[in-house]
Amino acid sequence: MEDRQIVDLYWARSEDAIEKTQEKYGKYCLYIAKNILGSDEDAEECVNDAYVNVWNSIPPNRPEKLSAFIGKITRNLALNRISYKKAKKRAGQSELVLEELEECLPAMQGDPSDELLLRDALNCFLASLPRLTRMIFMKRYWYMASVRDIANDCGVGESRVKVTLMRTRTKLKEYLEKEGINI
Amino acid sequence: MRNKKLLDAMSLADEKFVAEAAPKYKSSRTLQKRIVLIAAIVTSLILSVGLWLFVPYSYVPENLRPYVDSEYFGVISALNSYNSNTPAVFLNNFDRYKFYYTQAEDLQGNIAVEDGVKEEADDMVAELPTSPAPDGAPNAGSVTESTADNVNKPSYEETTDNQVEGVIESDLFKRSDKHIFYLHGDTLKVYSIEKESSRLVSSLDINAFEGDYGISFEMFLSKDAKTLTVIASGYEREQRQTVVSLISFDVSEPEREISQKAKISVCGSYLSARLVDGDILLMTKFGAKQSTSFAKESDYIPQIDCGEGFSSVPAESIIYPEELTSSVYTVICRIDEDGLTLKDSVSLLSYSQEVYVSADNIYAARSFSKPEGRLGYTLFTAMTEITRISYSDGSFKNCGSVTLEGYIKDQYSLDEYEGILRAVTTTEKTVTYKKYAENLAINEELATSASLYCIGISDMKVRSSVIGFAPRGETVRSSRFDGDTAYICTAVQLTDPVFFFDLSDINNITYKETGNIEGYSSSLIELGGGYLLGIGYGSFSSTLKIEIYEESDSGVVSVCKYELPHTYFSQEYKSYYINRDENLVGLGITELYEEKESRYILLLFNGDELCEILNLALSGENHAKRAVLIDGYFYMLGGDDFKVEKLF
Numbered sequence: 001m002e003d004r005q006i007v008d009l010y011w012a013r014s015e016d017a018i019e020k021t022q023e024k025y026g027k028y029c030l031y032i033a034k035n036i037l038g039s040d041e042d043a044e045e046c047v048n049d050a051y052v053n054v055w056n057s058i059p060p061n062r063p064e065k066l067s068a069f070i071g072k073i074t075r076n077l078a079l080n081r082i083s084y085k086k087a088k089k090r091a092g093q094s095e096l097v098l099e100e101l102e103e104c105l106p107a108m109q110g111d112p113s114d115e116l117l118l119r120d121a122l123n124c125f126l127a128s129l130p131r132l133t134r135m136i137f138m139k140r141y142w143y144m145a146s147v148r149d150i151a152n153d154c155g156v157g158e159s160r161v162k163v164t165l166m167r168t169r170t171k172l173k174e175y176l177e178k179e180g181i182n183i
Numbered sequence: 184m185r186n187k188k189l190l191d192a193m194s195l196a197d198e199k200f201v202a203e204a205a206p207k208y209k210s211s212r213t214l215q216k217r218i219v220l221i222a223a224i225v226t227s228l229i230l231s232v233g234l235w236l237f238v239p240y241s242y243v244p245e246n247l248r249p250y251v252d253s254e255y256f257g258v259i260s261a262l263n264s265y266n267s268n269t270p271a272v273f274l275n276n277f278d279r280y281k282f283y284y285t286q287a288e289d290l291q292g293n294i295a296v297e298d299g300v301k302e303e304a305d306d307m308v309a310e311l312p313t314s315p316a317p318d319g320a321p322n323a324g325s326v327t328e329s330t331a332d333n334v335n336k337p338s339y340e341e342t343t344d345n346q347v348e349g350v351i352e353s354d355l356f357k358r359s360d361k362h363i364f365y366l367h368g369d370t371l372k373v374y375s376i377e378k379e380s381s382r383l384v385s386s387l388d389i390n391a392f393e394g395d396y397g398i399s400f401e402m403f404l405s406k407d408a409k410t411l412t413v414i415a416s417g418y419e420r421e422q423r424q425t426v427v428s429l430i431s432f433d434v435s436e437p438e439r440e441i442s443q444k445a446k447i448s449v450c451g452s453y454l455s456a457r458l459v460d461g462d463i464l465l466m467t468k469f470g471a472k473q474s475t476s477f478a479k480e481s482d483y484i485p486q487i488d489c490g491e492g493f494s495s496v497p498a499e500s501i502i503y504p505e506e507l508t509s510s511v512y513t514v515i516c517r518i519d520e521d522g523l524t525l526k527d528s529v530s531l532l533s534y535s536q537e538v539y540v541s542a543d544n545i546y547a548a549r550s551f552s553k554p555e556g557r558l559g560y561t562l563f564t565a566m567t568e569i570t571r572i573s574y575s576d577g578s579f580k581n582c583g584s585v586t587l588e589g590y591i592k593d594q595y596s597l598d599e600y601e602g603i604l605r606a607v608t609t610t611e612k613t614v615t616y617k618k619y620a621e622n623l624a625i626n627e628e629l630a631t632s633a634s635l636y637c638i639g640i641s642d643m644k645v646r647s648s649v650i651g652f653a654p655r656g657e658t659v660r661s662s663r664f665d666g667d668t669a670y671i672c673t674a675v676q677l678t679d680p681v682f683f684f685d686l687s688d689i690n691n692i693t694y695k696e697t698g699n700i701e702g703y704s705s706s707l708i709e710l711g712g713g714y715l716l717g718i719g720y721g722s723f724s725s726t727l728k729i730e731i732y733e734e735s736d737s738g739v740v741s742v743c744k745y746e747l748p749h750t751y752f753s754q755e756y757k758s759y760y761i762n763r764d765e766n767l768v769g770l771g772i773t774e775l776y777e778e779k780e781s782r783y784i785l786l787l788f789n790g791d792e793l794c795e796i797l798n799l800a801l802s803g804e805n806h807a808k809r810a811v812l813i814d815g816y817f818y819m820l821g822g823d824d825f826k827v828e829k830l831f
Contacts, residue, residue, distance in 0.1 A: 028205065028206070031206050065198045065199075065202060067201075067202055067205065068198030068199075068201045068202055069198075071201055071205075072194055072201070075194060076191075076194055079190065079191060094190075097190065101189050101190060118192050118195060119192075119195035122192060122193070122195055122196060123195070123196060123197045123200070126196060126197070126200050127197075127200075131203070134200060134203070134204070135203055135204045137204075138196065138200055138201065138203070138204030139204045139206070141190065141193050142193050142194075142196055142200075142201055142204065143204065143205075143206065145206065149206070153206055
């Protein structure tokens with residue numbers, strides 16, 4: 001079923017909307033949640049919460065790309081949930097990702113940038129990257145996928161994934177410093 | 184944590200970047216890899232098998248130096264030269280296996296290799312009768328003791344309409360004055376001749392004597408009716424090829440016992456056989472293997488087993504032309520009927536066509552094409568070489584050859600009479616490129632016809648001939664010689680003229696014909712009294728037509744005919760019952776429609792018309808049905824049926 005048709009179900013308040021969403025994006029959301037949370041149980045709970053959030057968000061929203069819409073909701077819910085988890089070992093890839101992102105942070109230069117500025121800068125940076133590099137970066141820092149999974153998905157070796165991520169992080173740091181963006 | 188905020192900030196990434204990096208699920212990726220791997224393996228397998236099946240064979244001539252001192256060096260050289268210049272019999276492995284598979288099916292499912300070791304069957308005894316048949320009812324399924332008087336010695340009675348008087352042809356049906364012997368598949372059945380009380384008195388499984396598996400073809404019965412010699416084909420494991428065996432049985436008292444007497448085997452396939460003055464002339468075909476190293480004689484030299492294992496025929500007994508046109512031999516063995524001892528043999532390499540046996544000579548034919556280079560194409564003319572082998576003085580002797588234009592249809596296309604060999608051929612030419620056949624002049628040249636030759640047997644030279652007497656496009660369908668007369672039927676499809684040739688003066692041969700008649704005769708039989716009988720097809724290929732012709736002043740006329748539509752019959756001449764004394768004609772038929780019943784019909788020619796006097800159900804294949812008139816009773820055999828009808 002097309003995304004537009006599923007969104008129409010939400011607008012019609014049809015109970016089939018969630019079922020169709022689950023059929024089409026269930027595995028996708030579970031993948032995102034599990035990468036962040038590390039636990040099947042937590043991931044399933046998070047995904048269920050995401051369905052509720054989508055139901056409550058549509059209407060008034062009418063997303064064109066339902067995958068991105070529900071993917072973001074799932075990711076945010078997972079990240080919020082991780083804040084309350086105390087055991088690092090059950091935190092999936094998130095702790096590792098956080099540590100890696102430490103390198104990207106520019107030095108403190110005054111007031112934090114607003115969200116809009118950050119968003120534009122980030123997207124411009126991502127747009128400037130080669131496709132494969134961008135995919136690897138997004139898979140790691142948006143989807144929180146493991147290096148191995150990224151390597152398998154992209155058909156490259158793990159070493160290449162690690163090197164690509166390291167170089168891209170360095171570039172992001174330089175870019176953010178050049179743009180004068182503080183986080 | 185600032186890095187946490189950056190992590191959160193990643194949520195602001197554009198949807199298109201998120202979608203671009205969406206994961207491909209591990210299962211689908213793995214599945215994709217597996218599909219690609221399997222496809223690659225399957226493609227490799229198909230390519231490998233295809234290469235193995237379809238890569239063409241090539242023949243590399245062998246160095247013949249090691250065989251210089253061999254007694255077969257002449258044959259080896261001829262075969263080596265032939266193999267080098269001839270495309271492989273099989274183009275590739277696919278061609279080879281397709282041939283063997285088709286050949287196996289053609290053996291009518293009788294091929295079966297038994298596991299284990301077969302015991303020698305020298306002392307096997309026929310099944311003894313177990314229960315009597317109902318009185319007065321001939322029943323092929325029951326066995327009982329005969330009540331015939333065994334004091335009088337049996338005598339042989341001829342049942343086969345032999346082409347040459349005194350040269351007895353083998354058949355699956357023979358009789359003495361007391362018993363009828365009939366080969367039904369691999370089973371020999373013996374019936375008593377007792378009119379309405381006739382019955383099956385004995386049966387014998389020939390397969391038990393044959394080896395791994397076998398097919399029984401035909402048999403001979405000795406003049407004293409005590410020895411029955413069966414010709415059977417089987418598979419010889421050691422030679423890894425088919426063999427033809429003669430197996431003789433003592434049938435002096437078939438109700439009591441049928442025991443094996445002797446056996447002799449020849450490698451190859453069965454062609455035909457004759458019995459002349461107590462000697463069996465067995466004719467077989469043996470094909471030399473094309474891919475041969477010549478190290479193994481049995482691959483290219485005919486083999487005979489006289490009871491002490493297979494051995495090669497003597498080199499001096501092999502006859503072959505300067506240039507081979509085939510790697511197949513016609514092997515002729517002269518075998519004493521009583522003990523099945525080999526008296527002599529001759530092997531004709533490159534000969535694989537018909538064999539005609541007269542009272543003193545054997546004529547073996549081989550066909551080949553004579554090329555003639557023309558501008559832009561090659562014209563091939565069908566030719567036949569006939570070699571005369573005399574046997575009347577006890578041993579085979581090569582007496583020369585003659586080459587004629589055309590090809591021979593069957594043994595009835597040849598006849599020896601008063602020192603002259605008469606031969607009828609169908610003449611045929613072909614070209615290499617069909618487009619040239621559009622040229623009218625070449626078309627005319629390519630049309631088939633028929634020719635008649637008279638050859639002096641003393642020097643095998645053509646004395647006279649009638650070339651192209653048949654209408655253009657026609658081929659010889661049947662022929663028969665009777666003294667100074669030759670009867671020849673030609674046809675293109677379903678219209679035939681029948682020719683009557685007067686050969687009383689071979690330097691002035693004349694002939695008359697019927698003109699076009701609907702249908703054609705596949706067999707012509709002289710009935711005596713100036714009448715000629717034709718058995719064949721009517722205006723439709725599914726119509727049986729039996730017609731009587733006679734010669735008039737102006738030509739040949741049809742006296743009468745009998746037709747049965749929607750009927751199948753066999754072209755096996757031996758299956759026809761011909762009684763010239765009583766003017767009877769009988770044969771097996773199968774109705775093509777309705778119940779598709781298998782039957783037997785008997786016709787009487789009263790001088791004016793052919794009258795059906797018998798028409799009854801008789802099972803079995805038409806080519807294997809047989810019948811005989813004995814003391815006013817008509818005995819018929821076919822399949823599992825044995826029937827007796829009172830006629831006169």
